[in-house]
Amino acid sequence: MTEQIVVVGNGMAGARLAGELYARGEDLKVTVLGAEPHRAYNRIMLSTLLAGKIGESAVELAEVAGRGVDVRTGVTVRAIDRTTRQVRTDDGDTIRYAHLVLATGSRPVVPPLPGLDPRRLPDRVVAFRTLDDCRRIRALADGARRALVLGGGLLGLEAARGLAARGLDVGVVHRVPYLMERQLDPAAGAMLADTLADLGVTAHLAVAPVAVAADAAGVRLELSDGTVLDADLLVLACGVRPDTALAEAAGLAVRRGVLVDDQLRSSDPRISAIGDCAEHGGGPTGLVAPAWAQARVVAQLLTGEDPRARYRARPVVTRLKAAGIDLAAMGDPADGPGEELTFADPARGTYARLRIHDGRLAGAILLGDNPSVGTVIQLFDRGQPVPADRRALLLGRAVGGDVATPAASPALMPDAATVCQCNTVSKGALVSCWRGGARSVDAVVAGTRAGTGCGGCRDAIAGIVDWLSRADPVEVTR
Amino acid sequence: MTDGARTATLPGPAPREVATHCPYCALQCGMTLREEHGQVTVLPREFPTNRGGLCQKGWTSAELLTHPDRLTTPLLRDPVSGELRPASWDAALDRIVTGLRDTQQRHGRDAVAVFGGGGLTNEKAYALGRFARVTLGTRNIDYNGRFCMSSAAAAGMRAFGVDRGLPFPLSDLGRADTLLLVGANPAETMPPLMRWLTEQRQRGGKLIVVDPRLTATARQADLHLQPLPGTDLAVANALLHIALTAGYVDESYVANRTTGFTAVRRTVAGWWPARAEALSGVPVADLEETARALGTAQRAIILTARGAEQHAKGVDTVTGFVNLALALGLPGRPGSGYGCLTGQGNGQGGREHGQKADQLPGYRKIDDPEARAHVARVWGVSADELPGPGVPAYQLLDSLGTASGPRALLVFGSNPVVSAPRAARIEGRLRDLDLLVVADFLLSETAALADVVLPTAQWAEEDGTMTNLEGRVLRRRALHRPPPGVRTDLQILTTLTTRLKGGAPSYRLAHRKGPLLTTIEHAADGADATDGEHGADPRAVFDELRRASAGGLADYAGISWERIDAADGVFWPCPDEDEADSPRLFADRFATPDGLARFHPVEHRPAAEEVCAEYPLYFTTGRVLAQYQSGNQTRRVGALRRAAPQAFVELHPDLADRLEVTEGEPVRVVSRRGEFHAPARLSAAIRPDTVFAPFHWGGAARANSVTNDAVDPISGMPEFKICAVRVEKAGTS
Structure with a gap:
């Protein structure tokens, strides 16, 4: 019989692992245990769901079942018994494993504030993490006018943007003097705040919350500068903490997350950890891309597809893209050796700062309308050399290229210039045809076949004939 | 029809004109061919696809009719010198028939394979499929459309x-x-x-x-x-x-x-x-x-x-x-x-009428018992006699001459030595064959490897139908007969059938009783082949095609040459001569059993070969305006050769800078499978991580020497558009 793989967690990491195993396995026995009652969904889309643009079905992810993969939702794992190699669930079941993968994700941080009991948050206060959280926020937002978001990081801003899109007046409270300080510099943070203000999101910066008071009528947030903000709901987006409770209780090595090696193995080789709950090298990232890369490596190892598969942390790209906001941040553009490239157009809310070291991108912040954003992300992600003409990094690929611009006047065109690509007819050939007696566009076309293919050069031919008829009066009268 | 061919090079009394279509791509631009004093000129023609337009390929297409490279006599490989030598049709056909018989007797029916092309007329594509399944009884037939769409x-x-x-x-x-x-x-x-x-x-x-x-x-x-x-x-x-x-x-x-x-x-x-x-x-x-x-x-x-x-x-x-x-x-x-x-001239029609390994005429599935029964009835054979599905093009080519693969191959309208992926390997497979027969009107790179080369007619010398990229069935009309010594593909297939089976295939006209074409006489050496003599009237073939396709997805039953002539072509499906054709599909239902279209979830996956330290660049192939497909035809046309004289490697100036390569400098593109050489062409129009080359050239400039032969699991399409390469200055080792 096949040895059983048990995956704890059916979130972005766990569900992905199930899919990766399914795609490879002919003869696998996999049990996925998800604590949430829902089928797998895309957590990244929750802020879009919050905005009310889509229904819940739109965030459902493909889930594999059958062929040895069993997904059980609404089942919480209570304990791991490493000696008997089994997990015990809250419905009283025990499941044996040959290999256990922890994909328990993370839990939202609830700041220690008077009025906030992390075990029982007030009714109008929601820590934004799960689909159920999203449902609660949506319910509170219905009929509400004002919302507060505590935390001006990526998640907080996405929540704020989503709530603003529902027509709410949104305030974001952030301790640091500028938004998204982990990814941005002060200038970009300030410009982002301006962009958000246009979208109905007010940033309260460099102030700390000191107390929360909530009742059935509303929620009140007191700030360190004495300000008091009132709202109908408060969303907590103060970061997340890896959910390591099971691992710690089972005696696995845990720092911030479950410590794993390049094969994603914990201190117990029979147990792996992936995604937000795992700590590889520098620490948990809280992002999907590393979690999915880890899922792939674990699947390659567990199925024997590639016993040499190893996870290598890659530099992460943070992307905030919502209507009206386009932000990409990667690496550290503010610090370190090398060249720095900047561009700022505050009137249009566009900002770019890039650091190039050793011919490679060491970091970048791109905010607003930066046509090069896709290129910059790829160059950074793949460690490829940057273009010789650095402007291409700011303005897009075509700069410095050979895109032909039509000459202002036919007189300035070289004779050898090809006017009709379809029939390889040069300006010189058109002129010769003219001099040979063709005196109209149709006659020149008939004589040279220029313009008979795609027809795209007809205007250019007409221009040349026109120029010839004016510039060559002697020829005309002869 | 008068004896037009023999006057092609002589002064004629009056100009002749025929309305036909360009020999090249699937757009099938309408054109008029005009012949006067032995000179053939191309005139654009108003047609609903090209509206009077033609590109340089179309304008110059008639140049090949009298090109000095044109083959007008069969060629046989001399066993002693190993060279191709002119031979009589009799000798060439004898060599083929003996070879095919011998191969099948020793290795079984499937030991003979047929490779067709997306440029063949519907009639030829159909006849080729029938020839393979009935005359040869082999399951091994496929075509270069696998490499197309x-x-x-x-x-x-x-x-x-x-x-x-x-x-x-x-x-x-x-x-x-x-x-x-x-x-x-x-x-x-x-x-x-x-x-x-x-x-x-x-x-x-x-x-x-x-x-x-x-x-x-x-x-x-x-x-x-x-x-x-x-x-x-x-x-x-x-x-x-x-x-x-x-x-x-x-x-x-x-x-x-x-x-x-x-x-x-x-x-x-x-x-x-x-x-x-x-x-x-x-x-x-x-x-x-x-x-x-x-x-x-x-x-x-x-x-x-x-x-x-x-x-x-x-x-x-x-x-x-x-x-x-x-x-x-x-x-x-x-x-x-x-x-x-669609790419090739008859890429659409070519995939509907039985050239595909898994299909029978009318876009029927060869493993569908009903389809087999229907087509077998039309062909006058028992359904049990029809072979089952063969393998897709690359797999077929890659099995040639191997222990389990075919030992003899007949090629019509294709040049896989240039156009197949991982072409050096395929070239080797072709060399391993006991018998390679190529029908072409020019000595293509593939024909150059053949044991027998048969000179065939060109587009202006034959009648037939083509189905363009819109599914519009068009008439290809002959301006004149082929030059002496040249036969049409249909004539060749008919003659081979006669020799192999002792009787001609009986293509029947739809509304006539009895076989139209039964008498086959072996043409004397060099004798002009007429339709009557060789029993390969494309119109009769088309009429049979109509019946074979009737009830299939690509139903041509209601399409007659007259009907095509009367309109600007006829769109399939057209089951009934008295009913309208089908310019637009899916207005009310899809062609599925329940009439509903099917969604299929699809996931991105990496290319079969991704870049690595040793091969750090993506390589992709494509076309240039002045060349067509393997270039066998267009490379010989003066104006096209001048416009696009040779292969090139397009690379970004930044990449060129890093490689220390300058414009025009010869470079070598190397993959795990081979290499080719061409001058560098610097262009910011391409991504700096990708290089491009057109695939129209053979020899040392053959882009397909490096392409990947990984194929799509469903279609058998090779991965021409991406593989990993490195680019070097050609001077270095």
């Missing part, structure tokens, strides 16, 4: 239940509010088509082009998405993701006209735009703009071509765009839909 064909088949490149007339392009071209470069591959795109933009339409290169077509676009090669599928899924989140999905269409959307919705939920952006390099803003332009247009059309299709995941990539089109409710909506720009 087989991925789009398979994707269209599984989504719509039928594969017709464009399910609407080309003119619909001119009226689209939004037109998305994926991996298509018609400005170079079929220039007169661009007239429709010009019209589209003049009407205020938006043109969006997806291509890793800033092609001549992309330069005309309102928006150019320049993805990394091999990431089109991620782009497609992200576009559908955006369509879902932005509310562009046509829910009632999805509910009423399709099935399977839920699984697709859940798959594309995992393709948020930033993920596709990191993979493809296409900015999220551009993806959003593309989805918006498609999702909010009254009329929107999505077209794919080889750039999206020639991948080991080509079927899934096309399916990704079909899913998008279906979710937006495009197929069947007036002026909207999904289509594939």
Whole structure:
């Protein structure tokens, strides 16, 4: 019989692992245990769901079942018994494993504030993490006018943007003097705040919350500068903490997350950890891309597809893209050796700062309308050399290229210039045809076949004939 | 018909004109051939596809009719010298018949294989399939269309239940509010088509082009998405993701006209735009703009071509765009839909009538008992005698001369030595054959390896039908007979059948009783072949094709030559001579059993070969305006040769800088499978991580020496469009 793989967690990491195993396995026995009652969904889309643009079905992810993969939702794992190699669930079941993968994700941080009991948050206060959280926020937002978001990081801003899109007046409270300080510099943070203000999101910066008071009528947030903000709901987006409770209780090595090696193995080789709950090298990232890369490596190892598969942390790209906001941040553009490239157009809310070291991108912040954003992300992600003409990094690929611009006047065109690509007819050939007696566009076309293919050069031919008829009066009268 | 051929080079009394179509691509531009004093000139002709336009290839097409390289006598390989020597038809046919018989006696029927082409007329494609299945009794037949649009064909088949490149007339392009071209470069591959795109933009339409290169077509676009090669599928899924989140999905269409959307919705939920952006390099803003332009247009059309299709995941990539089109409710909506720009002249018809390893005429499946019974009846044989499915082109070519593969091969209308992926390996396979027979009118690179070369007629010397990229069946009309010593492919097949079976195939006219063509006389050496003598009247073949296709997906039963002549072609399916044809498909139902279109969830996957330290660059292939396919024809035309004299390697100036390569400098492109040489052409129109070369040349400049022979698991399409290479200065080792 096949040895059983048990995956704890059916979130972005766990569900992905199930899919990766399914795609490879002919003869696998996999049990996925998800604590949430829902089928797998895309957590990244929750802020879009919050905005009310889509229904819940739109965030459902493909889930594999059958062929040895069993997904059980609404089942919480209570304990791991490493000696008997089994997990015990809250419905009283025990499941044996040959290999256990922890994909328990993370839990939202609830700041220690008077009025906030992390075990029982007030009714109008929601820590934004799960689909159920999203449902609660949506319910509170219905009929509400004002919302507060505590935390001006990526998640907080996405929540704020989503709530603003529902027509709410949104305030974001952030301790640091500028938004998204982990990814941005002060200038970009300030410009982002301006962009958000246009979208109905007010940033309260460099102030700390000191107390929360909530009742059935509303929620009140007191700030360190004495300000008091009132709202109908408060969303907590103060970061997340890896959910390591099971691992710690089972005696696995845990720092911030479950410590794993390049094969994603914990201190117990029979147990792996992936995604937000795992700590590889520098620490948990809280992002999907590393979690999915880890899922792939674990699947390659567990199925024997590639016993040499190893996870290598890659530099992460943070992307905030919502209507009206386009932000990409990667690496550290503010610090370190090398060249720095900047561009700022505050009137249009566009900002770019890039650091190039050793011919490679060491970091970048791109905010607003930066046509090069896709290129910059790829160059950074793949460690490829940057273009010789650095402007291409700011303005897009075509700069410095050979895109032909039509000459202002036919007189300035070289004779050898090809006017009709379809029939390889040069300006010189058109002129010769003219001099040979063709005196109209149709006659020149008939004589040279220029313009008979795609027809795209007809205007250019007409221009040349026109120029010839004016510039060559002697020829005309002869 | 008068004895026209023999006057072709002599002064004639009066000019003759015939309305026909260009011999090259699937646009099948209307043209008039005029013959006067032995000179043939090409005149453009008003036709609904090209509207009087022609590109340089079409203008110069008649030059090959009297080209000095033209083959006018069979060639036999001399066993002593190993060289090809002129021979009589009798000797050539004897050698073939003896070889085929011997091979089949010793190794079984499947030891003889047939390889066709997407440029053959419907009649020839049909006759070739019948020849393989009935005369030779081999299952081993396939054709170069596998290398062309087989991925789009398979994707269209599984989504719509039928594969017709464009399910609407080309003119619909001119009226689209939004037109998305994926991996298509018609400005170079079929220039007169661009007239429709010009019209589209003049009407205020938006043109969006997806291509890793800033092609001549992309330069005309309102928006150019320049993805990394091999990431089109991620782009497609992200576009559908955006369509879902932005509310562009046509829910009632999805509910009423399709099935399977839920699984697709859940798959594309995992393709948020930033993920596709990191993979493809296409900015999220551009993806959003593309989805918006498609999702909010009254009329929107999505077209794919080889750039999206020639991948080991080509079927899934096309399916990704079909899913998008279906979710937006495009197929069947007036002026909207999904289509594939077919490449070869008869790429469409060529895939409908039995050249494909798994198909019988009328786009029937060869493993379908009903289809077998029907076709067997038409062919006058028992269904049990018909062989089963063979293997797709690359697999077939790669098995040649091996222990389990065919030992003899007949090639019609194809030049795989240049056009097959991993071509050096295929060249080796061809050399391993006991017998290679090539029918061509020029000594192609493949013909040069043959044991027997048969000189065939050119397009202006034969009648028949072609089915263009719209599914419009057209008439190819002969201007004059082939020159002395030359026979048509149909004549060759008929003669071979007679010699092998002791009787000619009895092609029957639909409305006549009894066989039209029964008497075959072996032509004397050099004797002119007439239709009567050789019993290969294309019209009779077409009439039988009509009956064989009747009731199939590509139903030609109601199409007669007269009907084509009376209109500007006839669109299939056309089951009844008295009923209208089908310019637009899917208005009410799809060709599936329940009439609903099928969604299929598709996931992006990496290319079969990704870049690495040793091979750090992506390599992609394509075409140039002045050359066609393997270049066997166009490389010999003076004006085309001057316009595009040789292969080149297109690379970005930044990359050239790093490689210390200058414009025009010879470089070597090396993959795990081989290498080729060509001068560098520097261009910022290409991504710095990708190099491009056209595949029209053979020998040392053969781009296909490096391409990957990984194939799509469904269509058998090779991965021409992406592999990993390194580029070196040709002087270094």
